[in-house]
Amino acid sequence: xxxxxxxxxxxxxxxxxxxxxxxxxxxxxxxKASCICRxxxxxYYGNAVVGGDAAGKCVTGxxxxxxxxxxGTGVNKFKAGDRIAIHLAIGCGVCAHCRAGNYHICHxxxxxxxxxxxxxxxxxxxxxxxxxxxxxxxxYVAAAISTDAFGTLYSAAKKxxxxxxxxxxxxxxxxxxxxxxxxxxxxxxRVVALDxxxxxxxxxxxxxxxxxxxxxxxxxxxxxxxxxSGRGLDAAIDCSGNNIAHNMALDALRPFGRMAxxxxxxxxxxxPSEQLLRKQLTLFGxxxxxxxxxxxxxxxxxxxxxxxxxxxxxxxxIDEAETAFRMFDERKTEKAxxxx
Numbered sequence: 001x002x003x004x005x006x007x008x009x010x011x012x013x014x015x016x017x018x019x020x021x022x023x024x025x026x027x028x029x030x031x032k033a034s035c036i037c038r039x040x041x042x043x044y045y046g047n048a049v050v051g052g053d054a055a056g057k058c059v060t061g062x063x064x065x066x067x068x069x070x071x072g073t074g075v076n077k078f079k080a081g082d083r084i085a086i087h088l089a090i091g092c093g094v095c096a097h098c099r100a101g102n103y104h105i106c107h108x109x110x111x112x113x114x115x116x117x118x119x120x121x122x123x124x125x126x127x128x129x130x131x132x133x134x135x136x137x138x139x140y141v142a143a144a145i146s147t148d149a150f151g152t153l154y155s156a157a158k159k160x161x162x163x164x165x166x167x168x169x170x171x172x173x174x175x176x177x178x179x180x181x182x183x184x185x186x187x188x189x190r191v192v193a194l195d196x197x198x199x200x201x202x203x204x205x206x207x208x209x210x211x212x213x214x215x216x217x218x219x220x221x222x223x224x225x226x227x228x229s230g231r232g233l234d235a236a237i238d239c240s241g242n243n244i245a246h247n248m249a250l251d252a253l254r255p256f257g258r259m260a261x262x263x264x265x266x267x268x269x270x271x272p273s274e275q276l277l278r279k280q281l282t283l284f285g286x287x288x289x290x291x292x293x294x295x296x297x298x299x300x301x302x303x304x305x306x307x308x309x310x311x312x313x314x315x316x317x318i319d320e321a322e323t324a325f326r327m328f329d330e331r332k333t334e335k336a337x338x339x340x
Contacts, residue, residue, distance in 0.1 A: 003059040003121035004321045004338075008046025010329075012322040017059070020117065020125040022072035027128055029084065032140035034119040035063035035312075036328050036336040037148055038174055039264060043114070044325055049264050051115040061338070062088040062112050064119020065134065065143035075128045085132040085143040086119065087291050088112050093129065101291040103130070119144075120318065120338055132294045135302060141315070141337055142301070142308040145179070148288065149335065150308055151297050153180035153237070156260040156286035157187055160235040164188035169224065169233045171215065171249055172240030172263055173200040175335040178311050180237050180262075181207045186300050192224060192233070194245075203334060207310065215248055224252050233257060237286075241265035250275040250283070260286040311335040 005013045022028040040060060042048045048055030065085040068078055078084070091098040091106030098106050110116040117124060134143045153176060162168060166189040170180045173195035184191050185208045193209035195201055201212035211227050213220045225232070232254030238245050241263030249259060250270060259281060270276075276283060289297070301308065314333040316324040318340065328336045 001122035002318050003117075004061065004318060005058075006040070006043040006056060006060050006325070008043070008056060010044055012044075012325050014319065014321055017121070019123050022070060022125050024072050025074045025128055026072045026125050027068050027075055027078055027131060028070040029064070029066045029086065029124050029126065030069040031064050031119050031122060031124055031340050032066040033064065033144040033340070034061040034338045035144045035149065036324060036338075037063055038176065040113070040325075041329055042264075044329060048114060050111045055114045058113070058115065059117040059119075059121045059124070060113045061118035061120030062114065063144050063148045064112075064124060065140045065147075066119075066124075066340075068131070069123065071128075078128055078131050082131070083134050083136070083140070083143070085134055085147050085294075086112065086124070086126055087130040087132055087294070088148060089288065090116055090127060090130060093127070103291060104288045120321070122318075122340060129291070132291070135298065137302060138298070139309060141312050141339065144337060145308040145311055145335055146297060146301060149175050149179040149311065150183060150301070151289040151294065152176065152262065152287065154183040154186070154297055154300065155289035155293055156180070156237055156262055157183040157189075159284065159286055160237070160258045160260060162187040162189040162235060166190070166234040167192065167228050168235040168237065169194065169249060169252055170236070171195075171238045171245035172242070173197070173204050174239065174331070175311055176262060177239040178203065178207055178334055179308075180239060181209050182306055182308070186304050186306060189235070192227060194220070197331065215245065221248065221252065228254070235259065237262055239263045243268045246270055247275070250281065253279065253281055255279045256281070258282040260284055262286055312337045315339045
C-alpha cells in the first residue's frame with residue numbers, strides 16, 4: 001500500500017509498505033479520509049512536538065477515519081464494515097488515566113502518526129478501544145475533522161463553561177481556531193475571532209463569528225472592549241501558540257474569566273501578578289479529548305447540523321502529498337484532507 005512519511009527538512013516521501021495485520025484486540029481500518037494538522041508540520045520540519053527522537057519514523061497522519069476491513073482475535077464490539085473515526089492516543093489500557101479514558105495522558109502512550117503508524121495510508125491498524133463509532137449520516141471527511149480539530153476545541157470550550165451569555169475570544173484562525181468557532185457557537189457563546197490574515201477572518205465570518213479583528217491593528221484591543229461593553233471577555237482560547245496573542249487574550253479577559261491554551265508553544269512570557277492574580281483568572285492547557293466525550297461530540301454535530309466539511313477547503317490524493325503539505329505550510333488551505 002502507499003503511505004506518507006515525513007523524514008524532516010520539508011521532505012515528503014510516499015513509500016510502498018505492506019498492509020498491516022491486526023493482532024489480538026486490534027482492527028484493520030481501510031482509511032477513507034485523513035487530515036493534515038498544524039502539529040504535522042513539526043514532523044515536516046524535523047522538530048516533532050510529540051514523541052521526541054522516536055517521532056518521524058512511522059507513517060504520518062493522526063486524524064483518520066474509515067471503514068473496518070478486518071478484526072483480530074478478541075475484538076467483540078466492532079466488526080468488519082463498521083464506519084469509524086480513530087482516537088489518536090494508544091495507551092497501555094490499564095493505568096488510571098487509560099481507565100478514565102484519557103489515553104493521551106498515559107505515561108506509556110503512543111501517538112498515531114508520530115510514534116505509531118498513522119492514517120496517511122490506505123490502511124491502518126489500531127486497538128479496538130481507539131475506534132469511535134460514527135453515524136451513517138456523517139461523511140468520512142467530517143469524521144476525520146471531528147477528532148483532533150473539532151473534538152479538541154469542543155472539549156476546551158466545555159472546560160471554559162460557555163453558555164448563551166458568554167463572550168469568547170479565539171486567537172489564531174487556522175483549522176483549530178475555525179473549529180473552535182463552531183464549538184463555541186454550538187454552546188451558545190458569542191465569538192470574537194482574531195487573526196492577522198484577512199482571508200482567515202473572512203472565513204471565520206462565514207462560520208458565524210460575531211466579530212473578527214486583526215490583532216495587530218492599533219485599535220484591536222479597543223474594539224474588543226467596545227464589543228463587550230467594557231466588561232471584558234468571559235473566556236478565551238489561544239490556538240496560535242504566539243506570545244503576543246497570549247498576553248492580548250489575558251489582558252482582554254474580565255475578572256474571574258477563563259482561558260485555555262490549545263496552540264503548541266515551547267515557551268511564553270506572561271505577567272502573572274497583573275494578568276492572573278489581580279483578576280483571579282483561571283488559565284489551563286487543553287489538549288485533545290477524553291474518549292468518553294466522543295458520543296457527545298457526535299450528538300452536538302448531528303443535532304445542530306454542524307457541517308464540518310466546510311473546514312475542508314482542500315482535498316488531495318495521497319500521490320499529491322508533497323503539494324498538500326507545501327500548501328498547508330504556506331497557509332493556503334484551512335483543513336487539508338487526503339481522500340481515499
